[in-house]
Amino acid sequence: METIKYLAAALTMAFGLAACSSNGVQITQPAGAGTQTAGGMVTTGATANDPSNTAILELKNGKVTIRLRPDLAPKHVERFKMLINEGFYNGLKFHRVIPGFMAQTGDPLGTGAGGSKYPDLPAEFSATAFERGTLGAARTSDPNSANSQFFITFTHAPHLNGQYTVFGQVVDGMQFVDQIAKGEPPPKPDVIVKMYMATAAP
Incomplete structure (x- = not known):
């Protein structure tokens, strides 16, 4: 998948943005963002106790439980579950x-420029805020370009609200x-051990 480049230097300087590449996407970080902060995870509105909308992300240090939000982004959740x-x-x-x-x-390429074999998804933006642990869909400058890449926020990121699709927590x-x-990229990147x-569940 061809990388789409955008956000010229002048724009970057004007808004103090640090880019995070995905499918050519730029997930932007606000200027002056510091180290991660502690804080609880927001679960209001998540579909509680529904195994059909609960994903398990296995990392090297332990398992992460993600509650998917088909009420907010049905197409993104459908794609995510299919890929899982x-x-x-x-x-x-x-x-x-x-x-x-x-x-x-x-990203199957591991560079931020790849995606799945399936077509890109239309945006499903909502009023749901990006808080600690929010699952968002990475995209390019085209709002309708999310595919397989996703991100998890370490803390609240209000500058992303209404700009990226929230589809889990x-x-x-x-x-x-x-x-x-x-790292961008990390010297020794961690991987998804398994997702299901x-x-x-085994």
């Missing part, structure tokens, strides 16, 4: 991890997300 069930995410790198901002993965194991190797739906 195909084993697409197993072994993929966290290719960009910014302290105090987010951890990004889902970490409800357990966020401490293991905090431990993912940092709770209905298919």
Whole structure:
């Protein structure tokens, strides 16, 4: 998949943005963002106790439980579950991890320029805020370009609100997300050991 480049230097300087590449996407970090902060995860509105909409993300240090939000983004959740069930995410790198901002993965190339074999998805923006543990869909400058890449925010990121599709929330194991190797890219990237739906738990 061809990388789409955007956000010229002048724009970057004007808004103080640090880029996070995905599918040519630029997930932007606000200027002056510091190290990650502690804080609880927001689970309001998540579909509680529904194994069919609960994904398990296995990392080297432990398991992370993600509550998916088909009520907010049905097409993104459908795609995510399909890729999980195909084993697409197993072994993929966290290719960009910014302290105090987010951890990004889902690119089979491991560079931030790849995606799945399926067509891109239309945006499903909502009023749901990006808080600690929020799962968002990475995209290019085209709002309708999300595919397979996703990110998990380490803390609240209000500058992303209404700009990226929210389709899930970490409800357990966020401490293991905090431990993912940092870097753009990390010198020794961590990987998704395995990802599966709770209905298919071993």
